[in-house]
Amino acid sequence: MSSKILIIGACGQIGTELTTKLREIHGVNNVIASDINTRKLDLVNAGPFVILDAKNFNAIKDCCINNNIDTVYLMAALLSATGEKYPMEAWDLNMNSLFHVLNLAKGGQIKKVFWPSSIAVFGPTTPSLNTPQHTICEPTTVYGITKQVGERWCEYYYNKYGVDVRSIRYPGIISYKAMPGGGTTDYAVEIYHQAIKEGKYTSFLSKNTNLPMMFMDDAIKATTDIMAAPAKNISIRSSYNLAAISFTPEEIANSIKAEIPEFNISYKPDFRQAIADSWPASIDDSVARNDWNWSHEFDLKTMTAEMLTQLRKKYNG
Numbered sequence: 001m002s003s004k005i006l007i008i009g010a011c012g013q014i015g016t017e018l019t020t021k022l023r024e025i026h027g028v029n030n031v032i033a034s035d036i037n038t039r040k041l042d043l044v045n046a047g048p049f050v051i052l053d054a055k056n057f058n059a060i061k062d063c064c065i066n067n068n069i070d071t072v073y074l075m076a077a078l079l080s081a082t083g084e085k086y087p088m089e090a091w092d093l094n095m096n097s098l099f100h101v102l103n104l105a106k107g108g109q110i111k112k113v114f115w116p117s118s119i120a121v122f123g124p125t126t127p128s129l130n131t132p133q134h135t136i137c138e139p140t141t142v143y144g145i146t147k148q149v150g151e152r153w154c155e156y157y158y159n160k161y162g163v164d165v166r167s168i169r170y171p172g173i174i175s176y177k178a179m180p181g182g183g184t185t186d187y188a189v190e191i192y193h194q195a196i197k198e199g200k201y202t203s204f205l206s207k208n209t210n211l212p213m214m215f216m217d218d219a220i221k222a223t224t225d226i227m228a229a230p231a232k233n234i235s236i237r238s239s240y241n242l243a244a245i246s247f248t249p250e251e252i253a254n255s256i257k258a259e260i261p262e263f264n265i266s267y268k269p270d271f272r273q274a275i276a277d278s279w280p281a282s283i284d285d286s287v288a289r290n291d292w293n294w295s296h297e298f299d300l301k302t303m304t305a306e307m308l309t310q311l312r313k314k315y316n317g
């Protein structure tokens with residue numbers, strides 16, 4: 001029998017594409033998309049959609065009961081850059097939404113939970129190269145703190161109450177369908193849009209800032225793979241390291257120049273530079289690769305080719 005799924009925060013950068021993929025796998029009517037607003041009309045009109053506040057336990061519970069939901073993907077969050085501007089709002093949304101969903105699973109209302117963590121759980125004291133699965137996590141952003149604490153609670157709910165919660169630490173996600181929602185790696189999406197629209201881009205990170213990144217198709221594949229894996233294969237119940245590529249603003253600019261020679265990049269670091277400087281440059285994700293056969297497909301060159309092809313279609317028709 002196919003799962004009955006609720007996606008909370010479905011109108012975001014990842015939720016938009018996750019909804020489409022889960023509907024392909026499970027059938028349109030088995031995947032209910034939800035968000036606090038209806039700003040992505042194409043998603044709202046593409047299948048079942050409800051307005052749902054991730055901070056409202058009773059609303060989530062009612063939605064799950066009324067629709068026989070067995071699996072929840074909790075994608076609503078305030079991201080790293082926005083979280084620094086609104087620290088209490090980030091804490092409130094990121095933590096309470098997680099507790100609501102974990103408590104529904106603890107009560108038996110739902111059977112399975114996906115909740116994304118982030119490379120933001122790491123901090124300046126974390127080994128920066130090939131960061132191991134188990135390592136020092138002393139995050140310096142509110143967002144990172146919410147993700148680190150969230151990981152601890154996920155593991156606790158699994159150990160104490162048997163909640164089948166699965167999680168991955170996404171790196172910066174790059175996609176062409178929805179714009180990113182206020183993270184520190186957003187530059188790596190904006191740069192492609194500006195390359196097509198303006199032929200130039202001013203990066204808010206300095207040219208040698210090396211960060212772990214991933215093309216959206218790989219992130220969605222990781223998400224559906226971990227949720228499809230047998231429970232016995234999931235040895236990490238906090239959150240898995242996940243990696244694909246690492247690059248700097250200069251390297252992504254060079255990959256664009258290989259296709260658009262006149263493209264020009266300049267650098268004007270802002271407050272997000274300090275956040276980026278606290279994160280690792282590359283991630284060791286061998287545990288995910290061993291446990292549930294994770295592998296990525298896109299490297300910088302193939303991702304750039306795909307981003308430019310799709311954005312040319314979008315802007316130039």
Ligand SMILES: NC(=O)c1ccc[n+]([C@@H]2O[C@H](COP(=O)([O-])OP(=O)(O)OC[C@H]3O[C@@H](n4cnc5c(N)ncnc54)[C@H](O)[C@@H]3O)[C@@H](O)[C@H]2O)c1
Nearest residue numbers: 009011012013014036053054076077116118170172173181
């Ligand atoms: N995009 C990335 O690069 C990245 C990297 C690491 C981790 N993540 C994590 O993945 C998840 C999804 O990220 P994203 O990039 O799609 O975020 P996003 O900001 O693009 O989308 C978040 C969505 O949540 C919705 N939302 C906000 N408040 C809500 C509320 N109270 N109730 C219901 N919905 C609400 C927003 O309207 C938005 O559509 C988040 O947990 C994020 O921390 C993302």
